[in-house]
Amino acid sequence: MHILVTNDDGITAPGLLALAQAMRQCGDVSVVAPDHDWSGGGHVKTLKRPLRVRKVKLPDATAALTSDGAPSDCVALGVMGLLSRKVDLIVSGINPMANLGQDVTYSGTVTAAMEGIIWGIPSIAISLDAGRSDLGDIDYDAASKVARLVIRTVLEKGLPKGIFLNINVPYLAADEIKGIRLTRQGLRVYRDRLDRRTDPRGNDYYWIGGDAPTGVPEKGTDVGALAKGYVSVTPLQLDLTAYKAISTLSQWGWVNEDSVPVNGAVAAGLTELILV
Amino acid sequence: MHILVTNDDGITAPGLLALAQAMRQCGDVSVVAPDHDWSGGGHVKTLKRPLRVRKVKLPDATAALTSDGAPSDCVALGVMGLLSRKVDLIVSGINPMANLGQDVTYSGTVTAAMEGIIWGIPSIAISLDAGRSDLGDIDYDAASKVARLVIRTVLEKGLPKGIFLNINVPYLAADEIKGIRLTRQGLRVYRDRLDRRTDPRGNDYYWIGGDAPTGVPEKGTDVGALAKGYVSVTPLQLDLTAYKAISTLSQWGWVNEDSVPVNGAVAAGLTELILV
Numbered sequence: 001m002h003i004l005v006t007n008d009d010g011i012t013a014p015g016l017l018a019l020a021q022a023m024r025q026c027g028d029v030s031v032v033a034p035d036h037d038w039s040g041g042g043h044v045k046t047l048k049r050p051l052r053v054r055k056v057k058l059p060d061a062t063a064a065l066t067s068d069g070a071p072s073d074c075v076a077l078g079v080m081g082l083l084s085r086k087v088d089l090i091v092s093g094i095n096p097m098a099n100l101g102q103d104v105t106y107s108g109t110v111t112a113a114m115e116g117i118i119w120g121i122p123s124i125a126i127s128l129d130a131g132r133s134d135l136g137d138i139d140y141d142a143a144s145k146v147a148r149l150v151i152r153t154v155l156e157k158g159l160p161k162g163i164f165l166n167i168n169v170p171y172l173a174a175d176e177i178k179g180i181r182l183t184r185q186g187l188r189v190y191r192d193r194l195d196r197r198t199d200p201r202g203n204d205y206y207w208i209g210g211d212a213p214t215g216v217p218e219k220g221t222d223v224g225a226l227a228k229g230y231v232s233v234t235p236l237q238l239d240l241t242a243y244k245a246i247s248t249l250s251q252w253g254w255v256n257e258d259s260v261p262v263n264g265a266v267a268a269g270l271t272e273l274i275l276v
Numbered sequence: 277m278h279i280l281v282t283n284d285d286g287i288t289a290p291g292l293l294a295l296a297q298a299m300r301q302c303g304d305v306s307v308v309a310p311d312h313d314w315s316g317g318g319h320v321k322t323l324k325r326p327l328r329v330r331k332v333k334l335p336d337a338t339a340a341l342t343s344d345g346a347p348s349d350c351v352a353l354g355v356m357g358l359l360s361r362k363v364d365l366i367v368s369g370i371n372p373m374a375n376l377g378q379d380v381t382y383s384g385t386v387t388a389a390m391e392g393i394i395w396g397i398p399s400i401a402i403s404l405d406a407g408r409s410d411l412g413d414i415d416y417d418a419a420s421k422v423a424r425l426v427i428r429t430v431l432e433k434g435l436p437k438g439i440f441l442n443i444n445v446p447y448l449a450a451d452e453i454k455g456i457r458l459t460r461q462g463l464r465v466y467r468d469r470l471d472r473r474t475d476p477r478g479n480d481y482y483w484i485g486g487d488a489p490t491g492v493p494e495k496g497t498d499v500g501a502l503a504k505g506y507v508s509v510t511p512l513q514l515d516l517t518a519y520k521a522i523s524t525l526s527q528w529g530w531v532n533e534d535s536v537p538v539n540g541a542v543a544a545g546l547t548e549l550i551l552v
Contacts, residue, residue: 042318042346043381050473050481070318076484080470102394102514105319105381118378118466157528163521182525182532184517190394194356197326205326208352220534233530235521238378241460245439245511249458252433254509256458258496 001027001155004087004116006074008038008095008108011066015094017058018140019126022147023091026155030085031064032078034071034108039097043111044070053082071112079119090116091151093126094143098168100215100222101188104236113164117238122154123164129226130171131212142174146231150180160235168222168232181230186221189214277303277431280354280363280392284314284371284384287342291370293334294416295402298423299367302431306361307340308354310347310384315373319387320346329358347388355395366392367427369402370419374444376491376498377464380512389440393514398430399440405502406447407488418450422507426456436511444498444508457506462497465490 003023007016011033023029035054038044051069058064065082067074071092079087092112099107109125116123128143146169159165166185170177193210215223225232250256279299283292287309299305311330314320327345334340341358343350347368355363368388375383385401392399404419422445435441442461446453469486491499501508526532 037324040321040323042320042348042387044318045316045382045468045484047316047484048313050483052479052481072318073484076468077470077482080468080484081472082470082482104516105387105390105514106321111318111381114381153528160518160521160524163518180530182522182530184519184522184534185515192321192352192356194353194358196357203328205328206353206358207326208321208323208349208356220532224533233525235518235525236516237518237521238381238516239461240380240512240514240516242436242439242511242513243460245436245513246458246460248436249509249511252429254456254458256496257500258460 001088002085003027003029003089003091004075004078004083005029005031006033006071006090006092006112008034008041008071008112010034010037011056011064014138015096015140017060018144019091019094019147020058020062021060022144023151025148026151030078030083031058031062032074032082033064033066034074035066035068038070038108040106041070041108042106043114044072045076046070046073051077053077071108072115075112075115079121087121089155090121090123091126091147092124094140094147095127096130096138097127098129098226099125099127099166100168100226101186103188104166104185110166114238117162117164122159124151124154124167125165126167126169128169128171142172142177143169145174150233162237163235166234166236168226170226170229170231172229176229177231178229181225181232183222183225183232183234184220185234186218186223187216189216277364278361279303279305279365279367280351280359281305281307282309282347282350282366282368282388284310284317284347284388286310286313287332287340290414291372291416293336294420295367295370295423296334296338297336298420299427301424302427306354306359307334307338308350308358309340309342310350311342311344314346314384316382317346317384318382319390320348321352322346322349327353329353347384348391351388351391355397363397365431366397366399367402367423370416370423371403372406372414373403374405374502375401375403375442376444376502377462379464380442380461386442390514393438393440398435400427400430400443401441402443402445404445404447418448418453419445421450426509438513439511442510442512444502446502446505446507448505452505453507454505457501457508459498459501459508459510460496461510462494462499463492465492
C-alpha cells in the first residue's frame with residue numbers, strides 16, 4: 001500500500017507532518033507537497049510554466065518532495081512519474097481549518113483529492129475545525145487518529161469508483177468526539193468584505209477581508225455534524241450537473257436527449273436555432 | 277440590467293471583447309477581467325495578498341477594469357463594491373477552448389461563474405470549441421450570437437436558484453450549428469504526460485505536457501452534444517455530494533442522519549468511535 005500525502009499549507013505545516021506520521025501506520029508513505037501556502041488556491045493544473053521539485057526532509061527526518069506547483073499539481077506530478085512506485089491512495093491534509101459546504105471547490109486540501117480521483121486513485125481530504133489560530137499551536141492528535149481509522153476502513157472496504165471523501169474533524173480531544181456522521185455538503189455563509197486601502201505611493205489596493213465564514217448547521221450536513229461534535233465524512237464526486245434543473249430548463253424549449261424518445265427531439269420541432 | 281463580463285484568458289483576449297460587445301445588446305456591461313492568462317487556474321479566493329486594479333480600455337474603447345487576481349477574484353471584487361452598481365448577471369468567456377466534463381473545476385471561465393453563484397447572482401460560462409489555436413485567429417461570431425440568444429432566454433425566464441450554466445459552442449458557422457442541447461456533464465479523457473527536462477544550469481524541471489484532452493461523446497452529455505454540432509447547455513450546482521454513495525458508505529457502520537429515524541442512529545449503536 002503506497003500512500004501519497006500532500007496538503008495545501010505547504011511542506012513545513014505541522015498538519016502535514018502529523019498526517020504523514022499517521023499514514024505510515026497504514027502503508028508506505030511518499031510526501032509531495034507545495035513549497036508555500038496554497039489555501040483557497042482552487043483546482044489548478046499548471047500548464048503554462050514548468051514546475052520545480054526539491055528533495056527535503058520533514059522535521060522527523062522523513063524524506064519528502066516539495067514543488068512550486070499547487071496541491072493538485074503535486075498530486076499530478078506524483079502519479080505521472082515523479083514517484084517511481086504506483087500510488088494506491090492519496091490523502092491530503094491535515095488542514096487546520098474546516099472545509100465545509102461550498103469551500104470544497106476553493107480548498108487546496110480538497111482539490112488535491114479531486115485531482116487524485118481524476119487519475120482514478122482513491123482520494124481523501126482531511127481538515128480539522130481548529131479555526132484561524134496559528135498553525136504551530138494546533139493539536140493534531142485526535143485528527144490523526146480519525147485519519148488512521150477512516151483510512152483503514154477505506155482500505156478494507158474500498159471506495160466506490162469516482163468518489164472521494166471530504167473529512168472534517170471537530171477540534172476536541174479524541175475521547176470527546178461523539179462519532180462519525182456520513183453527511184451531505186451543507187451551506188457555508190461567507191462574510192467577505194472588500195477592504196480598500198492606499199499604499200505609501202498613493203495607489204489603491206484591495207483586500208478580500210471580512211469575518212471568517214459560518215455555516216447553516218442543518219441536520220445531515222457536514223456543517224451540522226461538526227457543530228454537534230461528530231466527525232463529518234462527505235462522499236463527493238466531480239459531476240456537478242444540477243439534474244433537477246434539467247427538467248425546469250427543458251421547459252425553455254431546450255431538448256435533453258436523456259429524457260426524450262429517439263427522434264422525439266426532432267419530431268417536437270424544438271431544436272431549431274435562430275441566431276440573429 | 278447590469279452585466280459583469282469577465283474571462284480567464286485576460287483583459288486583452290479577443291473572446292472577452294466579443295462577449296462584451298454581445299452583452300451590450302442585452303444590458304449595461306461592466307468588464308472586470310484578469311491582467312494575465314489564468315487558464316486552468318481553478319476556483320481561487322485570494323486572501324493572503326492584496327489585489328491591484330487598473331482602469332484600461334478594450335480595443336473598441338470600452339472602459340474596463342483589470343486586476344492581478346483570478347477570474348473568481350475579479351467577480352468577487354466586482355460584486356463586493358468595486359463596481360458601484362449592483363450586478364444582475366455574470367457572464368464569463370468567451371473561452372477559445374471547450375470546458376467539458378471534469379474541466380469545470382479547473383476552468384477559470386467556469387469557476388468565475390461558480391463565484392457568481394456563491395454571491396447569489398445568476399452566472400453563465402461560455403466557451404467555444406476552437407481547440408488550441410492562436411487566440412487572435414478565432415472567429416467568435418457564432419458564439420457571440422449563441423451567448424446573446426441564451427442570455428436573453430435566461431433574462432426572460434430566470435435561472436433556478438443556485439444553478440449556473442456551462443455553455444459550449446461548436447466551432448461552426450452560425451447556420452451550421454444544429455441547435456441547443458440541454459446536457460449533463462460528460463467524461464473528459466485527459467492525456468497529460470510528465471515531461472522532464474534539464475535547464476542550462478543542470479537542474480531538472482517538469483512540464484505537465486501530453487496531448488489535448490478528448491472526451492467520451494455519450495448521448496445526453498456536453499461532450500456528445502458538441503461532437504454532433506449542437507450547443508451544449510449544462511446546468512451546474514455547487515453541491516458535489518455523491519448522494520448515491522451515501523447508501524453504500526452507510527453499510528460501513530457510518531450513520532447518515534438524513535436516512536435514519538430520530539434516535540435511530542443511537543439505538544443502532546453504530547456511532548461509537550474508538551480512536552486508537
